Amino acid sequence: MDTPQVVKLAEGFHLRLAVDNIAWADLGDGAVVIDALEQPELKDEVFAAIRSTLGEKARVRYVLNTHTHYDHVALNEAFVREWGAEVLNFHTARLKADGRWLEGPKRRMRILPMPGCHTEEDCVAWFPSDKILFPGDIFGWGLIPLTRDLRDESALHLVETYRRLIDFGAGAVVPGHGPIARTADLTRWVEYFRGLIATAKAGVAAGRSDDELARDLAPPEDMRSWWRFLQWKHEDSAKKVLRAVRRGRLT
Numbered sequence: 001m002d003t004p005q006v007v008k009l010a011e012g013f014h015l016r017l018a019v020d021n022i023a024w025a026d027l028g029d030g031a032v033v034i035d036a037l038e039q040p041e042l043k044d045e046v047f048a049a050i051r052s053t054l055g056e057k058a059r060v061r062y063v064l065n066t067h068t069h070y071d072h073v074a075l076n077e078a079f080v081r082e083w084g085a086e087v088l089n090f091h092t093a094r095l096k097a098d099g100r101w102l103e104g105p106k107r108r109m110r111i112l113p114m115p116g117c118h119t120e121e122d123c124v125a126w127f128p129s130d131k132i133l134f135p136g137d138i139f140g141w142g143l144i145p146l147t148r149d150l151r152d153e154s155a156l157h158l159v160e161t162y163r164r165l166i167d168f169g170a171g172a173v174v175p176g177h178g179p180i181a182r183t184a185d186l187t188r189w190v191e192y193f194r195g196l197i198a199t200a201k202a203g204v205a206a207g208r209s210d211d212e213l214a215r216d217l218a219p220p221e222d223m224r225s226w227w228r229f230l231q232w233k234h235e236d237s238a239k240k241v242l243r244a245v246r247r248g249r250l251t
Protein backbone atom coordinates (compact mmCIF):
# COMPACT_ATOMS: atom_id res chain seq x y z
CA MET A 1 0.00 0.00 0.00
CA ASP A 2 2.86 2.37 0.69
CA THR A 3 4.10 2.02 -2.88
CA PRO A 4 1.39 3.32 -5.20
CA GLN A 5 0.41 0.99 -7.99
CA VAL A 6 -1.70 1.62 -11.09
CA VAL A 7 -4.16 -1.26 -11.47
CA LYS A 8 -6.37 -1.96 -14.48
CA LEU A 9 -9.93 -2.62 -13.26
CA ALA A 10 -11.45 -3.00 -16.74
CA GLU A 11 -10.87 -1.70 -20.27
CA GLY A 12 -10.32 2.06 -19.94
CA PHE A 13 -10.79 1.91 -16.19
CA HIS A 14 -7.81 2.30 -13.86
CA LEU A 15 -7.02 2.81 -10.23
CA ARG A 16 -3.98 4.29 -8.58
CA LEU A 17 -4.00 2.14 -5.50
CA ALA A 18 -2.28 3.60 -2.43
CA VAL A 19 -3.12 4.83 1.04
CA ASP A 20 -5.33 7.37 -0.76
CA ASN A 21 -7.01 5.97 -3.88
CA ILE A 22 -7.85 7.74 -7.13
CA ALA A 23 -9.52 6.08 -10.11
CA TRP A 24 -10.38 7.13 -13.65
CA ALA A 25 -12.87 5.56 -16.03
CA ASP A 26 -13.35 6.31 -19.70
CA LEU A 27 -17.02 7.00 -20.42
CA GLY A 28 -16.31 7.08 -24.16
CA ASP A 29 -16.58 10.85 -24.57
CA GLY A 30 -14.31 11.80 -21.70
CA ALA A 31 -13.32 10.32 -18.38
CA VAL A 32 -14.62 10.55 -14.87
CA VAL A 33 -12.20 10.65 -11.94
CA ILE A 34 -13.23 9.37 -8.53
CA ASP A 35 -11.61 11.20 -5.62
CA ALA A 36 -8.70 13.58 -5.89
CA LEU A 37 -6.12 12.72 -3.22
CA GLU A 38 -4.45 14.65 -0.46
CA GLN A 39 -1.23 15.91 -2.04
CA PRO A 40 -1.41 18.50 -4.84
CA GLU A 41 2.20 17.67 -5.77
CA LEU A 42 1.01 14.32 -7.17
CA LYS A 43 -0.59 16.19 -10.08
CA ASP A 44 2.08 15.44 -12.71
CA GLU A 45 2.35 11.78 -11.77
CA VAL A 46 -1.42 11.28 -11.84
CA PHE A 47 -1.91 13.17 -15.11
CA ALA A 48 0.87 11.11 -16.70
CA ALA A 49 -0.77 7.89 -15.48
CA ILE A 50 -4.13 8.97 -16.93
CA ARG A 51 -2.53 9.77 -20.30
CA SER A 52 -0.49 6.58 -20.40
CA THR A 53 -3.56 4.44 -19.69
CA LEU A 54 -6.27 6.32 -21.65
CA GLY A 55 -4.07 7.85 -24.37
CA GLU A 56 -2.54 11.27 -24.99
CA LYS A 57 -5.93 12.63 -26.07
CA ALA A 58 -7.57 11.64 -22.79
CA ARG A 59 -9.88 14.29 -21.40
CA VAL A 60 -11.20 14.33 -17.87
CA ARG A 61 -14.78 15.64 -17.93
CA TYR A 62 -15.80 15.01 -14.34
CA VAL A 63 -14.19 14.69 -10.93
CA LEU A 64 -16.37 13.13 -8.26
CA ASN A 65 -15.45 13.66 -4.61
CA THR A 66 -17.12 10.97 -2.49
CA HIS A 67 -16.94 13.63 0.24
CA THR A 68 -14.87 16.76 0.62
CA HIS A 69 -12.41 15.86 3.37
CA TYR A 70 -8.98 17.31 2.54
CA ASP A 71 -7.60 13.91 1.54
CA HIS A 72 -10.14 13.55 -1.30
CA VAL A 73 -10.02 16.95 -3.03
CA ALA A 74 -6.41 18.13 -3.45
CA LEU A 75 -6.29 17.76 -7.25
CA ASN A 76 -9.74 19.23 -7.96
CA GLU A 77 -8.38 22.58 -9.08
CA ALA A 78 -5.66 20.96 -11.18
CA PHE A 79 -8.29 18.92 -13.08
CA VAL A 80 -10.31 22.08 -13.67
CA ARG A 81 -7.25 23.93 -14.99
CA GLU A 82 -5.96 21.08 -17.17
CA TRP A 83 -9.20 19.87 -18.74
CA GLY A 84 -11.98 22.19 -17.57
CA ALA A 85 -13.38 19.26 -15.59
CA GLU A 86 -16.64 19.63 -13.73
CA VAL A 87 -16.21 18.93 -10.02
CA LEU A 88 -19.08 16.95 -8.56
CA ASN A 89 -19.66 16.60 -4.87
CA PHE A 90 -22.38 17.18 -2.34
CA HIS A 91 -21.80 20.95 -2.45
CA THR A 92 -21.42 21.54 -6.18
CA ALA A 93 -23.88 19.03 -7.62
CA ARG A 94 -27.07 19.37 -5.54
CA LEU A 95 -27.75 15.66 -5.77
CA LYS A 96 -31.27 14.37 -5.40
CA ALA A 97 -31.92 11.26 -3.30
CA ASP A 98 -32.01 9.07 -6.40
CA GLY A 99 -28.69 10.49 -7.51
CA ARG A 100 -27.44 11.25 -10.97
CA TRP A 101 -26.18 9.29 -13.95
CA LEU A 102 -23.13 10.25 -15.98
CA GLU A 103 -23.71 8.66 -19.36
CA GLY A 104 -21.20 7.99 -22.12
CA PRO A 105 -21.06 5.75 -25.18
CA LYS A 106 -18.69 3.32 -23.41
CA ARG A 107 -20.06 3.12 -19.88
CA ARG A 108 -22.19 4.98 -17.38
CA MET A 109 -21.75 5.78 -13.75
CA ARG A 110 -24.34 6.45 -11.09
CA ILE A 111 -23.66 8.88 -8.26
CA LEU A 112 -25.83 8.18 -5.23
CA PRO A 113 -25.89 10.24 -2.05
CA MET A 114 -25.61 8.09 1.09
CA PRO A 115 -25.08 10.68 3.80
CA GLY A 116 -24.66 10.12 7.51
CA CYS A 117 -22.15 7.25 7.63
CA HIS A 118 -18.81 9.03 7.39
CA THR A 119 -19.94 12.60 6.76
CA GLU A 120 -23.21 14.35 6.04
CA GLU A 121 -22.17 14.56 2.39
CA ASP A 122 -21.13 10.99 1.48
CA CYS A 123 -21.75 9.91 -2.11
CA VAL A 124 -21.00 6.55 -3.66
CA ALA A 125 -20.26 5.76 -7.31
CA TRP A 126 -21.53 2.68 -9.13
CA PHE A 127 -20.54 1.33 -12.52
CA PRO A 128 -23.22 -1.25 -13.43
CA SER A 129 -21.53 -2.77 -16.48
CA ASP A 130 -18.23 -3.26 -14.65
CA LYS A 131 -19.89 -4.10 -11.32
CA ILE A 132 -17.49 -1.79 -9.52
CA LEU A 133 -18.56 0.22 -6.47
CA PHE A 134 -16.83 3.20 -4.84
CA PRO A 135 -18.15 3.64 -1.30
CA GLY A 136 -15.71 6.43 -0.40
CA ASP A 137 -14.81 6.26 3.28
CA ILE A 138 -18.01 4.45 4.30
CA PHE A 139 -15.94 1.25 4.14
CA GLY A 140 -12.61 1.52 5.98
CA TRP A 141 -11.31 -2.03 6.44
CA GLY A 142 -12.61 -2.41 9.99
CA LEU A 143 -13.14 1.22 10.90
CA ILE A 144 -16.42 2.52 12.21
CA PRO A 145 -16.68 5.33 9.67
CA LEU A 146 -18.89 7.67 11.74
CA THR A 147 -17.58 11.12 12.47
CA ARG A 148 -20.66 11.74 14.63
CA ASP A 149 -21.65 9.92 17.81
CA LEU A 150 -22.15 6.19 17.81
CA ARG A 151 -25.61 5.54 19.19
CA ASP A 152 -28.63 3.37 18.33
CA GLU A 153 -29.79 5.67 15.57
CA SER A 154 -26.43 6.07 13.82
CA ALA A 155 -25.59 2.37 14.20
CA LEU A 156 -28.89 1.42 12.57
CA HIS A 157 -28.34 3.93 9.77
CA LEU A 158 -24.88 2.50 9.16
CA VAL A 159 -26.16 -1.07 8.91
CA GLU A 160 -29.01 0.00 6.63
CA THR A 161 -26.60 1.83 4.35
CA TYR A 162 -24.31 -1.20 4.21
CA ARG A 163 -27.35 -3.24 3.21
CA ARG A 164 -27.80 -0.90 0.23
CA LEU A 165 -24.12 -1.20 -0.66
CA ILE A 166 -24.24 -5.01 -0.42
CA ASP A 167 -27.35 -5.07 -2.64
CA PHE A 168 -25.35 -3.70 -5.56
CA GLY A 169 -23.67 -7.11 -5.74
CA ALA A 170 -20.39 -5.47 -6.74
CA GLY A 171 -17.52 -7.66 -7.87
CA ALA A 172 -15.01 -5.05 -6.72
CA VAL A 173 -15.44 -2.45 -3.98
CA VAL A 174 -12.84 0.30 -4.14
CA PRO A 175 -12.67 2.18 -0.82
CA GLY A 176 -11.26 5.66 -0.39
CA HIS A 177 -8.16 4.20 1.22
CA GLY A 178 -6.29 0.92 0.98
CA PRO A 179 -6.79 -2.33 -0.93
CA ILE A 180 -9.72 -3.35 -3.13
CA ALA A 181 -12.47 -5.13 -1.22
CA ARG A 182 -15.26 -7.53 -2.19
CA THR A 183 -18.95 -7.45 -1.37
CA ALA A 184 -18.26 -10.29 1.10
CA ASP A 185 -16.03 -7.88 3.06
CA LEU A 186 -18.95 -5.45 3.43
CA THR A 187 -21.10 -8.29 4.75
CA ARG A 188 -18.32 -9.37 7.10
CA TRP A 189 -17.96 -5.85 8.45
CA VAL A 190 -21.67 -5.66 9.34
CA GLU A 191 -21.38 -8.97 11.22
CA TYR A 192 -18.27 -7.71 12.97
CA PHE A 193 -19.92 -4.43 13.96
CA ARG A 194 -23.02 -6.20 15.28
CA GLY A 195 -20.81 -8.70 17.08
CA LEU A 196 -18.85 -5.95 18.83
CA ILE A 197 -22.06 -4.32 20.01
CA ALA A 198 -23.59 -7.60 21.23
CA THR A 199 -20.41 -8.63 23.07
CA ALA A 200 -19.95 -5.21 24.68
CA LYS A 201 -23.61 -5.09 25.78
CA ALA A 202 -23.52 -8.58 27.27
CA GLY A 203 -20.21 -7.88 29.03
CA VAL A 204 -21.33 -4.56 30.49
CA ALA A 205 -24.62 -6.11 31.66
CA ALA A 206 -22.63 -8.89 33.36
CA GLY A 207 -20.49 -6.29 35.13
CA ARG A 208 -17.24 -7.26 33.44
CA SER A 209 -14.23 -4.96 33.85
CA ASP A 210 -12.60 -3.10 30.97
CA ASP A 211 -9.71 -5.58 31.01
CA GLU A 212 -12.09 -8.52 30.76
CA LEU A 213 -14.03 -6.76 28.04
CA ALA A 214 -10.85 -6.11 26.07
CA ARG A 215 -10.34 -9.90 26.03
CA ASP A 216 -13.98 -10.51 25.05
CA LEU A 217 -13.53 -8.05 22.20
CA ALA A 218 -10.46 -9.72 20.66
CA PRO A 219 -9.94 -9.22 16.90
CA PRO A 220 -11.62 -12.01 14.90
CA GLU A 221 -9.19 -14.52 13.35
CA ASP A 222 -10.46 -14.10 9.78
CA MET A 223 -10.06 -10.31 9.90
CA ARG A 224 -6.50 -10.22 11.19
CA SER A 225 -5.18 -9.69 7.66
CA TRP A 226 -7.44 -6.70 7.01
CA TRP A 227 -5.51 -3.58 6.13
CA ARG A 228 -4.16 -1.90 9.30
CA PHE A 229 -6.76 -3.78 11.32
CA LEU A 230 -4.45 -5.10 14.01
CA GLN A 231 -2.30 -1.97 14.07
CA TRP A 232 -5.12 0.27 15.25
CA LYS A 233 -8.48 -0.11 13.54
CA HIS A 234 -9.85 -2.94 15.62
CA GLU A 235 -8.76 -1.32 18.86
CA ASP A 236 -10.35 1.95 17.84
CA SER A 237 -13.64 0.25 16.87
CA ALA A 238 -13.82 -1.83 20.05
CA LYS A 239 -13.15 1.28 22.14
CA LYS A 240 -15.87 3.29 20.38
CA VAL A 241 -18.45 0.55 20.85
CA LEU A 242 -17.57 -0.02 24.48
CA ARG A 243 -17.72 3.69 25.28
CA ALA A 244 -21.13 4.00 23.60
CA VAL A 245 -22.48 1.00 25.53
CA ARG A 246 -21.14 2.28 28.86
CA ARG A 247 -22.77 5.67 28.22
CA GLY A 248 -26.10 4.00 27.48
CA ARG A 249 -26.10 5.09 23.85
CA LEU A 250 -26.39 1.58 22.44
CA THR A 251 -29.35 -0.12 24.02
Ligand SMILES: [Zn+2]
Nearest residue numbers: 067069118137
Ligand atom coordinates in the same frame (compact mmCIF):
# COMPACT_ATOMS: atom_id res chain seq x y z
ZN1 LIG B 1 -12.99 11.10 4.99
